[in-house]
Amino acid sequence: MAARDMPAYEQVKAYIKQRIGSGEWRPGDPVPSEAALSAQFAISRMTGNRALRELAAEGFVTRVQGSGTRVAQLHRISSQLVIRDIHEEVAERGHQHATRVLTVAQEKAGTELAHSLGVKLGAPVFHTVLVHLENGVPIQYEDRYVNPAAAPDYLQTDFTKASPTSHLLQNAPLTEASYSIEACLPTPVEAKELGIRRTEPCLVVMRRTVSGTRPASVARLVHPGTRYSLAGQFQA
Amino acid sequence: MAARDMPAYEQVKAYIKQRIGSGEWRPGDPVPSEAALSAQFAISRMTGNRALRELAAEGFVTRVQGSGTRVAQLHRISSQLVIRDIHEEVAERGHQHATRVLTVAQEKAGTELAHSLGVKLGAPVFHTVLVHLENGVPIQYEDRYVNPAAAPDYLQTDFTKASPTSHLLQNAPLTEASYSIEACLPTPVEAKELGIRRTEPCLVVMRRTVSGTRPASVARLVHPGTRYSLAGQFQA
DNA sequence: CAGTGGTCTAGACCACCGA
DNA sequence: CGGTGGTCTAGACCACTGG
Incomplete structure (x- = not known):
């Protein structure tokens, strides 16, 4: 694994993606909060925030302020078709x-x-x-x-x-x-x-x-x- | 404008997108550095960083460590191509x-x-x-x-x-x-x-x-x- | 070398949700 | 009310680029 060279937020993302991909965390299940991630990985809250924010942007999780972060229901996979020269x-x-x-x-x-x-x-x-x-x-x-x-x-x-x-x-x-x-x-x-x-x-x-x-x-x-x-x- | 309610990083993004969209900044032109944005908008470097990082993820700019940020050649546009039933x-x-x-x-x-x-x-x-x-x-x-x-x-x-x-x-x-x-x-x-x-x-x-x-x-x-x-x- | 982006921290204040 | 996410700051160290 190249896990040692990965930035902390990438390691957290990989950890969560792995849990979701393996089926251990099913759609709708709660994902550890930013505070929990800070403690678990010994990182600052901002780093955990970045990991969760990017996962949300990529469609892996959904976040609701005040409520929490959960595994997304559907994996919408959208391509990145590019208009190229x-x-x-x-x-x-x-x-x-x-x-x-x-x-x-x-x-x-x-x-x-x-x-x-x-x-x-x-x-x-x-x-x-x-x-x-x-x-x-x-x-x-x-x-x-x-x-x-x-x-x-x-x-x-x-x-x-x-x-x-x-x-x-x-x-x-x-x-x-x-x-x-x-x-x-x-x-x-x-x-x-x-x-x-x-x-x-x-x-x-x-x-x-x-x-x-x-x-x-x-x-x-x-x-x-x-x-x-x-x-x-x-x-x- | 709803500019007053927008988070600072969104305002910076909107500012840059507007310059690109209007053609004022052409593909290949340099975009203000994180430090320059901090000074111009009176924000911290991290906030400017987030604006530029997200614009890069959305395909509006390209960033090269050590060199700088420039207006992207192509707009990467995500299509609706979805794996459907x-x-x-x-x-x-x-x-x-x-x-x-x-x-x-x-x-x-x-x-x-x-x-x-x-x-x-x-x-x-x-x-x-x-x-x-x-x-x-x-x-x-x-x-x-x-x-x-x-x-x-x-x-x-x-x-x-x-x-x-x-x-x-x-x-x-x-x-x-x-x-x-x-x-x-x-x-x-x-x-x-x-x-x-x-x-x-x-x-x-x-x-x-x-x-x-x-x-x-x-x-x-x-x-x-x-x-x-x-x-x-x-x-x- | 100075300037750039890449990352990270340890705090902070706020808005929101659910009990 | 406590826990959550949303945002922001003022520093920091590093790797990389260019002249």
């Missing part, structure tokens, strides 16, 4: 990232798009279509519409050097987003640009981001099923 | 959920499985294969292996009444999980049981759950691409 993602794997630019244009918003981006019908919107390559192999077809109000100089970006995601993150602080993930067959154009057969399943992520109160961008990200998977970890 | 999920949509049980058996662990579940090669493991239907239409093919140590009476469950997920959540408190999501074609058996063509893309979720320190279960969840999508929302 694909360039960083590839670079982190130690691979080469390159971008092929297919379309950079200003267009007029149709009904559906106008609604998604919160602009008027026929108002100008920015449109880019790119293919991202990892070590020369296409891994993502990115079809994106951007609200000019959120990133006025979007079209001036050199997309071979800065990805749309990084440009948007720099210029339009992200406050909200929604996504959906599905499995689809690629369109003929997508298949051609990704260099795959039209029968190969693709992982498609549709994402809509909001900056402040203003919709910033909607994107359709198509990944060949054999070359890309989303992975993640839940904790707490 | 498919029965609840379907019921929530106001639909009928039914289960077809294909396999309920005890088997011997092969090399790979033994490693995933943390048991010895050839040790007994529980195996179930189910098909979940929403209003009579197959939406998920669930192939699951369970560690007997985590849920000894798993095989006695009536899976038409309680789903594996709900049984496991009841009996083996969940502490950790990892998953991957990909797009694949179904195997012949999967296609047959789901009632789809073998060329129809499927959304496949591989999930491994851990209860305490013990791997509890590994599952392969296959969903027809045309009938199922994962959706979620981010919020700051």
Whole structure:
């Protein structure tokens, strides 16, 4: 065990998590109070407080002022899906990232798009279509519409050097987003640009981001099923 | 403003979040040090520490010992992705959920499985294969292996009444999980049981759950691409 | 080296809950 | 009322970073 090197509050957290994980303390059972922990571990009350406060934030226990701390009823496990720049993602794997630019244009918003981006019908919107390559192999077809109000100089970006995601993150602080993930067959154009057969399943992520109160961008990200998977970890 | 009633550390957090949200402090910019905050707000260093520590946990800033605190590049946003019982999920949509049980058996662990579940090669493991239907239409093919140590009476469950997920959540408190999501074609058996063509893309979720320190279960969840999508929302 | 964050202490006052 | 958590302070020592 690396228990000796752990900070005191981490040791207390580990102790409590272990009791909960082993089933020794069941949901609803009381957890030792801050004062009890101080005495038991020979630590100050603040240290015990930090341990319990963090466990509460992580969903392991619930605390009620005046009443006490108890083991939480359900373990809600929420993931930490992160909106990442694909360039960083590839670079982190130690691979080469390159971008092929297919379309950079200003267009007029149709009904559906106008609604998604919160602009008027026929108002100008920015449109880019790119293919991202990892070590020369296409891994993502990115079809994106951007609200000019959120990133006025979007079209001036050199997309071979800065990805749309990084440009948007720099210029339009992200406050909200929604996504959906599905499995689809690629369109003929997508298949051609990704260099795959039209029968190969693709992982498609549709994402809509909001900056402040203003919709910033909607994107359709198509990944060949054999070359890309989303992975993640839940904790707490 | 309710600023007067807020604890000091919350006021400091609000101040910093406001600067970041308004774009006044850009990603990578330095955030005032704990000492600077103490002076500026007339608070103790510990209070400033708590504000910055929580902002770091929430993904607004990054901290490096010895170097300082800076505005984070990305907003880490926790999603609503939760490990849910498919029965609840379907019921929530106001639909009928039914289960077809294909396999309920005890088997011997092969090399790979033994490693995933943390048991010895050839040790007994529980195996179930189910098909979940929403209003009579197959939406998920669930192939699951369970560690007997985590849920000894798993095989006695009536899976038409309680789903594996709900049984496991009841009996083996969940502490950790990892998953991957990909797009694949179904195997012949999967296609047959789901009632789809073998060329129809499927959304496949591989999930491994851990209860305490013990791997509890590994599952392969296959969903027809045309009938199922994962959706979620981010919020700051 | 000076400045930073990481941790910890031994007190303190308050608001709240339950008996 | 005593016990609980919620917050805050004014110090302290340490490990790490940068110039």
